[in-house]
Amino acid sequence: xxxMSQVAMVMNLDKCIGCHTCxxxxxxxxxxxxxxxxxxxxNVETLxxxxxxxxxxxxxxxxxxxxxxxxxxxxxxxxxxxxxxxQIFANPELPELSDYYQPWTYEYKNLTDAPAGDDMPVAKPVxxxxxxxxxxxEWGPNWDDNLGGAPEHGPRDPLVEKVRDEVGEKIRFEFEQxxxxxxxxxxxxxLNPACVSSCPSGAMYKRVxxxxxxxxxxxxxxxxxxxxxxxxxxxxxxxxxxxxEKCTFCFPRVEAGMPTIxxxxxxxxxxxxxxxxxxxxxxxxxxxxxxxxxxxPAQLECLLDPDDPAVVAAARASGITDEWxxxxxxxxxxxxxxxxxxxxxxxxxxxxxxMVWYVPPLSPVxxxxxxxxxxxxxxxxxxxxxxALRIPVEYLAALLTAGDTYAVEAVLRRMAAMRAYMRxxxxxxxxxxxxATAVGLTGQEMEDMFRLLAIAKYEDRYVVPTAARSxxxxxxxxxxxxxxxxxxxxxxxxxxERVMLxxxxxxxxx
Numbered sequence: 465x466x467x468m469s470q471v472a473m474v475m476n477l478d479k480c481i482g483c484h485t486c487x488x489x490x491x492x493x494x495x496x497x498x499x500x501x502x503x504x505x506x507n508v509e510t511l512x513x514x515x516x517x518x519x520x521x522x523x524x525x526x527x528x529x530x531x532x533x534x535x536x537x538x539x540x541x542x543x544x545x546x547x548x549x550x551q552i553f554a555n556p557e558l559p560e561l562s563d564y565y566q567p568w569t570y571e572y573k574n575l576t577d578a579p580a581g582d583d584m585p586v587a588k589p590v591x592x593x594x595x596x597x598x599x600x601x602e603w604g605p606n607w608d609d610n611l612g613g614a615p616e617h618g619p620r621d622p623l624v625e626k627v628r629d630e631v632g633e634k635i636r637f638e639f640e641q642x643x644x645x646x647x648x649x650x651x652x653x654x655l656n657p658a659c660v661s662s663c664p665s666g667a668m669y670k671r672v673x674x675x676x677x678x679x680x681x682x683x684x685x686x687x688x689x690x691x692x693x694x695x696x697x698x699x700x701x702x703x704x705x706x707x708x709e710k711c712t713f714c715f716p717r718v719e720a721g722m723p724t725i726x727x728x729x730x731x732x733x734x735x736x737x738x739x740x741x742x743x744x745x746x747x748x749x750x751x752x753x754x755x756x757x758x759x760x761p762a763q764l765e766c767l768l769d770p771d772d773p774a775v776v777a778a779a780r781a782s783g784i785t786d787e788w789x790x791x792x793x794x795x796x797x798x799x800x801x802x803x804x805x806x807x808x809x810x811x812x813x814x815x816x817x818x819m820v821w822y823v824p825p826l827s828p829v830x831x832x833x834x835x836x837x838x839x840x841x842x843x844x845x846x847x848x849x850x851x852a853l854r855i856p857v858e859y860l861a862a863l864l865t866a867g868d869t870y871a872v873e874a875v876l877r878r879m880a881a882m883r884a885y886m887r888x889x890x891x892x893x894x895x896x897x898x899x900a901t902a903v904g905l906t907g908q909e910m911e912d913m914f915r916l917l918a919i920a921k922y923e924d925r926y927v928v929p930t931a932a933r934s935x936x937x938x939x940x941x942x943x944x945x946x947x948x949x950x951x952x953x954x955x956x957x958x959x960x961e962r963v964m965l966x967x968x969x970x971x972x973x974x
Contacts, residue, residue: 467781468675470675470819471738480645482508485729487507490650491505493714499704502593506649507605510611512611512621514608521811523541528692530816542557542693549664555692558692564605565604567591568601574588593703623859643828651677651699653818655675655818656748657670659699659710665687673931675819678712695814736797738792738797740798743766751815769802770793771793806917809821826880846877847877857869881899882910882914895907
């Protein structure tokens, strides 16, 4: 067992109101400069929809993530080293600017400097990249927001195409009428990141202390293989600096014990941050399971119980401090992922082991029940609707569990049971333990889950320890300041090479 720590995030999609506050604050903090005009480290998509960049989930086109070979090993979907070397100067799987959008501004000087006259001055749109006028604006980072243009753009959603093969053409009308939700997306900071293994220059790395994936700007040579390798398309190319950039998980704030800026400013309070412990020795095996629908339970097996004495001992042996262990015990992310099992990973079939998870929305089911004139808070009605409304369930399964509808139904049933159970309490009625028992929970667990999902305070939603710092004098005595690697006493450290996580055959080492 090799215990490592990861600062992870969970988002409750039922509480996202699609206000884009997280996107705007992230943009102002990190990508409000030349070369990143088209870059949104955080964006909010309306689903069903094509997303940003367009059709980013179509891995047959973009070749992102990993694939399992017939021998049971993992290789990058974009190909091995020789294939990628042959494409290093002309990558055919690289998204173009038109796949994102042409960033634009307006000629405001036409409004402020126009001479007096009978005609109204017009601020024409111009490209922020080329400075040339744009005749017609045809796409943007949230062009299909709130199902805007759904009859034209909705059927192009790769998940709609996949689900339509299973439930028929009627999804074309169903989702327009009653099925819509928001999906905020950031970098997944995966346990098995394909972008790191795709980088020819070794510029991308996953931090040992908190699991955040970053880009070494001095090491980056702008090959852009990482853009192809990331299946979530959350690595971007700065055309001004010639370097790759990505979501940093606001690591300066995290190191100070503060939440990310998108979490801090979230209006719906739908984000949760916390520490997760995982067994790094199991990641390669879990990512290489044969059946894609087994990837979610396999990743759950990698996540460790911070109250287990054996895990605590192994974590201390790995250098994880007691402060981080205490944060792992109080982690809201662990409760949502492991204890209550109501959070699911985004597209586990990419085999990257993502660490930004989502609580699927129950609102499409509740709205459908209410629209039918039935009680949308009754457990029986909701359970029946979950079984009957195959389109939302199939779509969510394609999004979160590689098509495993059973896992999605289990989560939705727990969420529905929580609504019904808490309504009994709020109306002054006796607690109906049978509702909790029906979904494998106790009444107390149901109330604890309600407090976490509905009314949790700031300190309950964000449990982020500060970066571990030892006494500087003691550090200087025990580890003299030379040009060697200070993080480990190992042959790798002695050779002064970059320290990699060594996840077996799934990782490239340099």
